[in-house]
Each structure stands twice: as structure tokens, then as C-alpha cells.
Amino acid sequence: MKIMNGSIQVKDLNVWFDQNHALKGVTFSIPKNEITAIIGPSGCGKSTFIRCVNRMNDIVPKCRVEGQVIVNDKNIYDPDVDVVEIRRRIGMVFQKPNPFPKSIFENVAYAPRIHGREEPSAKEKGEMVVRKYSKKELENLVEASIKRAALWDEVKDRMNKSAYDLSGGQQQRLCIARTLAVNPEILLFDEPCSALDPIATAKIEDLLIDLKKDYTVVIVTHNMQQAARVADKTAFFYLGELVEFDETEKIFERPQEKLTEQYITGRMG
Amino acid sequence: MTSRIIFNQEMGQLNLEVSQMASLAREAVEKAVKCIVNKDPLLKAEVERLDREIYHLEQIIEKRCLDLIALHTPVAGDLRTVSTCLKIITDLNRIGRYASDIVEVYDVVTSDNGFRRPVNIPHMATLVVAMVTDAIDSFIRRDDQAARQLFERDDEVDCLYDLNFRATLTYMIEDPRKITVGTHIILIARYLERIADHSCNIGERVVYMVTGERLNPKDRKKSPDKSCPKEALAPKLDYHDTGELSQHDLAEK
Numbered sequence: 001m002k003i004m005n006g007s008i009q010v011k012d013l014n015v016w017f018d019q020n021h022a023l024k025g026v027t028f029s030i031p032k033n034e035i036t037a038i039i040g041p042s043g044c045g046k047s048t049f050i051r052c053v054n055r056m057n058d059i060v061p062k063c064r065v066e067g068q069v070i071v072n073d074k075n076i077y078d079p080d081v082d083v084v085e086i087r088r089r090i091g092m093v094f095q096k097p098n099p100f101p102k103s104i105f106e107n108v109a110y111a112p113r114i115h116g117r118e119e120p121s122a123k124e125k126g127e128m129v130v131r132k133y134s135k136k137e138l139e140n141l142v143e144a145s146i147k148r149a150a151l152w153d154e155v156k157d158r159m160n161k162s163a164y165d166l167s168g169g170q171q172q173r174l175c176i177a178r179t180l181a182v183n184p185e186i187l188l189f190d191e192p193c194s195a196l197d198p199i200a201t202a203k204i205e206d207l208l209i210d211l212k213k214d215y216t217v218v219i220v221t222h223n224m225q226q227a228a229r230v231a232d233k234t235a236f237f238y239l240g241e242l243v244e245f246d247e248t249e250k251i252f253e254r255p256q257e258k259l260t261e262q263y264i265t266g267r268m269g
Numbered sequence: 270m271t272s273r274i275i276f277n278q279e280m281g282q283l284n285l286e287v288s289q290m291a292s293l294a295r296e297a298v299e300k301a302v303k304c305i306v307n308k309d310p311l312l313k314a315e316v317e318r319l320d321r322e323i324y325h326l327e328q329i330i331e332k333r334c335l336d337l338i339a340l341h342t343p344v345a346g347d348l349r350t351v352s353t354c355l356k357i358i359t360d361l362n363r364i365g366r367y368a369s370d371i372v373e374v375y376d377v378v379t380s381d382n383g384f385r386r387p388v389n390i391p392h393m394a395t396l397v398v399a400m401v402t403d404a405i406d407s408f409i410r411r412d413d414q415a416a417r418q419l420f421e422r423d424d425e426v427d428c429l430y431d432l433n434f435r436a437t438l439t440y441m442i443e444d445p446r447k448i449t450v451g452t453h454i455i456l457i458a459r460y461l462e463r464i465a466d467h468s469c470n471i472g473e474r475v476v477y478m479v480t481g482e483r484l485n486p487k488d489r490k491k492s493p494d495k496s497c498p499k500e501a502l503a504p505k506l507d508y509h510d511t512g513e514l515s516q517h518d519l520a521e522k
Contacts, residue, residue: 224344225342228344252344252345252348253344253345253348253349253481254345254349254480254481255345260345261345261346264344264345265343265344265345265346265347266273266276267273
């Protein structure tokens with residue numbers, strides 16, 4: 001498959017879990033500032049793929065990854081890559097909302113407080129100087145992140161309440177705010193709406209469309225209509241292989257591969 | 270029963286109803302042409318009945334398509350099939366209407382004041398009925414190649430319409446008493462030409478349904494120079510009341 005100039009370039013990516021060859025020679029390019037949906041039946045390698053993009057599979061025992069995932073001209077699997085920095089730049093939101101057992105404010109403030117703030121003047125000189133956020137800076141960052149996640153109006157009066165008091169949809173948007181607070185470039189979503197009702201789902205989908213202006217978004221979903229609604233491009237995986245990757249409209253109107261057609265029309269198996 | 274089984278049943282029913290509607294439309298055109306050419310007034314009521322039945326089926330099919338979209342959210346080939354059905358029922362309904370319009374002018378064109386010279390209507394009708402038949406068959410057989418062949422044949426019908434127009438106009442100039450019947454002959458030719466266009470529309474939608482390719486209506490014309498294909502100029506056989514074909518005039522006296 002042709003490699004385009006994308007935000008994430010995946011070249012011949014293979015993943016094994018012990019003897020199980022979970023991803024087989026996946027090669028494609030995820031475009032910048034677009035939403036790319038990953039669809040396919042259970043066990044096809046969707047989640048394995050998305051977890052490769054920020055090296056989450058590193059922590060899985062007996063997992064072996066070969067091939068390249070290139071972000072900003074750098075293979076994230078090179079030995080000199082800082083994995084913590086990779087996960088800051090490539091944020092991830094999971095299927096089930098997983099806020100920390102802390103206040104709403106602390107959920108968002110937690111990561112920036114640990115990572116610290118990069119000094120812009122030093123960055124201009126090509127130096128890496130990190131300092132702690134001041135209290136005011138942290139408050140501003142938390143507010144901006146929660147606003148960006150379209151949650152501010154619902155939580156601004158109860159920032160010190162437990163995140164567990166929020167509804168499922170609000171918790172998921174809080175997790176998105178938490179990811180945004182460390183200034184990522186790429187956002188990965190692993191079935192972010194599967195535990196949410198249609199109203200909360202609609203809010204997350206609206207948010208995703210808004211976020212693509214500033215971020216590259218990759219979403220794994222079982223809900224094909226969700227992929228059709230929000231994604232610019234769609235990739236169909238089957239048995240660890242990338243079967244088809246194209247404009248979402250084309251995938252759902254006139255797919256080129258018979259397997260894709262069989263899957264999306266519910267005639268597989 | 271799973272939703273997928275219900276969906277497949279609904280799609281099967283949709284195909285059946287569209288095929289049924291298409292057969293009625295073809296029958297309406299055939300009978301309208303026979304009614305005029307063979308001067309058979311009994312067929313007039315039959316064509317009008319068919320037109321009403323076609324309209325009724327259009328309503329049923331449109332509702333089925335909308336239900337399928339609302340309840341089952343079809344995609345890919347299924348989506349193209351539903352959208353094609355939604356589009357071609359309009360063409361089939363129009364074909365039925367034109368058949369009804371043709372028999373509406375029965376009294377005028379079969380009057381004693383008819384034409385002595387051929388005006389190509391029977392030949393044109395033969396071509397048009399064949400086009401309707403082939404368009405419908407291409408839908409039933411999902412044959413995009415057969416559908417594409419319709420476009421060239423439409424040029425032939427367009428050409429015959431032009432010839433008919435010029436010839437009829439000449440007769441009307443020669444004898445102003447024939448203006449009324451001549452105008453109605455031109456109308457019949459126009460209806461037949463439009464039926465051929467609707468057959469091409471069906472063909473265009475069949476190509477989309479089968480391949481996903483959207484044809485540009487401007488590109489489907491194969492003869493941009495507007496010169497008539499030889500087939501259109503060659504004398505052809507006309508409808509006879511036995512269903513056989515014979516060469517005769519509309520109102521030979």
C-alpha cells in the first residue's frame with residue numbers, strides 16, 4: 001500500500017503475542033488533523049494496532065513488535081525513544097471511563113504537575129528546560145483543558161468534587177480533558193462510547209469532530225455507524241491484516257474488497 | 270428471528286416488488302403502442318388500469334425503501350440497491366404515465382383525418398419497448414454491461430424523434446387540416462423518446478448499483494455529432510395485432 005505523507009506512518013507492522021501473530025504486515029498512513037476509524041470484528045487486531053501507536057503493548061508480557069510506526073519522521077520503536085514522552089504526545093482514551101479516585105480538578109492537574117511545563121523561551125533555542133507549573137498556571141490549564149473537552153459548563157461549580165460523582169459521559173470527557181492537559185499531538189480512542197448512552201455518545205462524537213482541528217484522531221469502534229458519522233478515513237482489519245483503507249464515504253458506499261462489504265453489511269461468517 | 274434475517278427478507282421483497290412494477294411498466298408501454306398502431310380501443314382502459322397499479326406500487330416501494338433505511342441502515346451494495354430502487358421507481362412511474370398519455374390521444378390519431386405516410390412511430394415504439402425490456406432485465410440480472418448498451422440505443426431513438434418531427438411538420442404544412450393529428454403524433458413520438466430516456470436512467474442506476482460508478486449523464490451519449498445511426502434510418506417492422514410485426518402506416522387510406 002502506498003505510503004502517504006501522514007501524521008502517523010505505519011510500515012510493515014507485525015505483532016506477536018507469544019505464538020499468536022496478531023498483526024500481519026500492516027502498512028498505511030494516518031493523515032494529520034483527520035479522524036481515522038479502525039473497524040473490524042472482535043480479535044481482528046484493532047486494539048492491538050491502536051496500542052502499538054503509543055507503545056502500550058510494551059507492558060504486555062510476551063508481546064513482540066516488528067516494523068515501524070513513524071511520528072514526526074521518527075520511529076517510535078527506535079531504542080533511543082523516551083516512551084513516557086511518546087505517551088504524552090500520543091494520548092489515549094479507553095473504552096470504560098477511568099478517572100482517578102480524585103477530584104475533578106486533580107484528575108486534569110495530575111499529569112501536568114508531574115510532567116512540568118516546557119519553557120517556551122528555551123524551546124526556541126532548541127533547549128529542553130522544564131519547570132513546575134505555578135498554581136495559577138495549573139488552574140488556567142485545567143480550565144482550558146476541561147473547556148476544550150466541552151465539559152466546563154457542567155463541572156465548573158464542583159471542581160473539588162470526586163470525579164466519580166460525574167455521569168459516564170462526563171467521566172469520559174474528563175478523561176479526554178486529562179489527555180489534552182499534557183498537550184498531545186495525537187489522540188487515540190479505544191471504543192470511547194461503547195459504555196455510553198446515545199446522548200453522551202453524541203456529545204463525544206461532536207467533541208471528536210471539533211478536536212480534529214487541532215489533533216490527529218484515531219478511533220477504534222465496533223459501531224460502524226459511528227465510524228460513518230465521524231471518521232474521514234476508515235481502515236478495515238480482518239484476522240490481523242489491513243484489508244482496506246480509504247475515505248469513509250467510499251468504504252460505506254462502494255468498498256473495493258469483498259471482505260469489507262461482507263463485514264459492513266453483516267454478512268460475514 | 271434476527272434483524273439480519275428480517276433485513277434479507279425485506280430486501281428480497283423490495284427486489285420482487287420493483288421487478289413487478291417494472292413488468293407492469295413494460296406491459297403498459299407495449300399495450301399503449303399496440304392500442305395506437307392496431308387501433309384497438311379496448312387496450313386504452315387496460316393501459317390506464319396499469320398506470321394506476323404502477324402508481325400504487327410506487328407508493329408501497331417508496332415506503333419499504335424508507336423503512337429499510339430508517340430501521341436497518343443499509344451500507345455498501347445494500348445501500349446502492351435501496352437507493353437505486355428509490356430512484357428507478359420514479360422512472361418506472363413516469364414510463365407508466367407516458368403510456369397512459371399515449372392512449373389519451375387515441376381518438377385524435379386514429380381519426381379519419383390521419384396520415385397516409387409513415388411517421389416512424391411503430392419503428393420507434395419497437396425500439397423503445399426493447400429498451401424498456403432490456404433496462405428492466407439489466408436490473409433483474411444485475412448486468413451493468415447490458416445497462417451501458419442502452420445509452421447508444423437512446424441516440425437511435427432521439428434521431429427517430431427528430432425525423433418524426435420534421436416529417437410530421439412537413440405533412441402539417443402541406444395540409445393544415447392535419448395540424449391537430451400531426452401535433453398529437455409529435456406528442457406520441459416525444460413520449461416514446463422520453464420513455465427511452467427513462468430506460469437510460471434505469472440503466473445508469475443499474476451501473477451504479479452493480480459497480481458503485483456514478484455516470485455523468487452528459488458522458489453517456491455516444492454520438493455527439495447528432496448524426497443518425499444507420500439502424501435508425503433503416504425501415505423496420507411495426508406492431509401488428511397478432512403480436513407479430515408487419516410494415517404498415519398509422520392511418521393508411
